[in-house]
Amino acid sequence: MKSADRFIVLLIFYFLTFSTRASETKAGFSLPDDVSEVSLKFQTIRNLIVLPVVINDSIQVNLILDTGCRNLVLFGKRFRNLFQTTPNQKVQFSGLGDGNPIQGKLSLNNKVSIQAVIGEKIPVVIVAEKNLFSNYAGIHGVIGYDIFIKFEIELDPLNQVITFRPASSSELSNEYEKIPLVIEDSRPLIRSQVFFKDSDGLACDLMLDTGSSLGLLMKTTDLEKFPGGNERKILGRGFNGKVVGFEMIASKLILSTFEISVITADITYSAWHNFASVGMDIMKDYVVVLNYCKAYAGFKKII
Numbered sequence: 001m002k003s004a005d006r007f008i009v010l011l012i013f014y015f016l017t018f019s020t021r022a023s024e025t026k027a028g029f030s031l032p033d034d035v036s037e038v039s040l041k042f043q044t045i046r047n048l049i050v051l052p053v054v055i056n057d058s059i060q061v062n063l064i065l066d067t068g069c070r071n072l073v074l075f076g077k078r079f080r081n082l083f084q085t086t087p088n089q090k091v092q093f094s095g096l097g098d099g100n101p102i103q104g105k106l107s108l109n110n111k112v113s114i115q116a117v118i119g120e121k122i123p124v125v126i127v128a129e130k131n132l133f134s135n136y137a138g139i140h141g142v143i144g145y146d147i148f149i150k151f152e153i154e155l156d157p158l159n160q161v162i163t164f165r166p167a168s169s170s171e172l173s174n175e176y177e178k179i180p181l182v183i184e185d186s187r188p189l190i191r192s193q194v195f196f197k198d199s200d201g202l203a204c205d206l207m208l209d210t211g212s213s214l215g216l217l218m219k220t221t222d223l224e225k226f227p228g229g230n231e232r233k234i235l236g237r238g239f240n241g242k243v244v245g246f247e248m249i250a251s252k253l254i255l256s257t258f259e260i261s262v263i264t265a266d267i268t269y270s271a272w273h274n275f276a277s278v279g280m281d282i283m284k285d286y287v288v289v290l291n292y293c294k295a296y297a298g299f300k301k302i303i
Contacts, residue, residue, distance in 0.1 A: 028150055029147050030118060030119075032118075039164075040162060043062070045136060048211065049280070051065055053112060062139055062140055064142045064211060065144070066210055067148060067207070067209055067211060071123050074124060075131040076128065076131040080128040083124060085106055091105070108121070119147070152167045152170035152289060152293070155287065157284040167292065167294065179255055179257070179258055180295060180296060183292050184205070188207065188208045190255045190297065192255050194206075194216070196248060196251060206278060208297060209280075212281075213236070213279055215264055216253060217265075218275075219275040220270060221271065229246035235247075244268065244269075245267045247264055247267070249263070249265070285302055
């Protein structure tokens with residue numbers, strides 16, 4: 001495998017804007033009234049979480065769980081004729097990489113099932129002309145904010161189990177280190193500091209990114225803030241193509257009051273903004289709980 005293919009998704013975040021009229025049918029994801037929680041096994045690829053999903057009772061797909069995306073997105077020509085899309089309306093979105101933004105078509109009012117987790121009136125974006133996952137058999141797209149906003153979600157990478165609980169009625173166990181979240185543009189952010197050798201802490205709003213197989217990623221407008229890095233190389237691939245940068249060692253990362261010591265930091269240049277994220281290469285070592293509704297995350301070290 002070439003180095004450029006080391007990672008599937010570095011960062012996927014985009015924002016769809018469209019309006020729909022209210023319907024008598026309840027929209028969004030939910031559990032049956034008599035179910036307090038549901039757990040299911042998941043597969044992984046490059047530490048990313050892959051969920052089995054059924055759309056409209058017949059279309060079986062495998063989707064990467066991605067906190068960086070807002071809507072369910074499917075890639076590949078096979079989906080072109082399986083969905084009714086809104087005419088003359090295209091959705092454009094971008095992620096990391098040097099290429100152009102991606103365009104897709106929007107399909108409304110879909111039923112989406114993840115075992116007992118049922119979604120009604122779910123929008124799906126169809127990208128038929130470009131398949132990001134063509135090199136990975138059985139991966140068809142991503143799912144994100146639509147499901148995170150409805151549930152407290154517990155991720156157990158060691159046992160490959162994901163648990164869904166109603167967000168508004170859940171409480172975090174004392175076993176976990178509780179960390180405040182800020183939900184901004186559908187992304188879960190933590191007030192954080194990154195420390196490099198012989199330097200003061202760099203304050204940042206850091207995203208917990210389940211759609212990234214990297215560890216700590218720093219996207220910066222000023223590379224001079226990060227002296228002493230290794231030579232530039234391809235870090236991986238994002239939605240828009242190759243991501244080029246270099247690696248450094250961070251002495252510690254502080255997520256609110258929770259500290260992680262000595263980790264690799266990938267540094268990449270951005271002409272537009274500064275950004276930081278933690279991906280699954282770090283989160284795989286923890287049981288992680290995310291509750292957007294109550295604005296907290298929980299971390300428990302896997303022994």
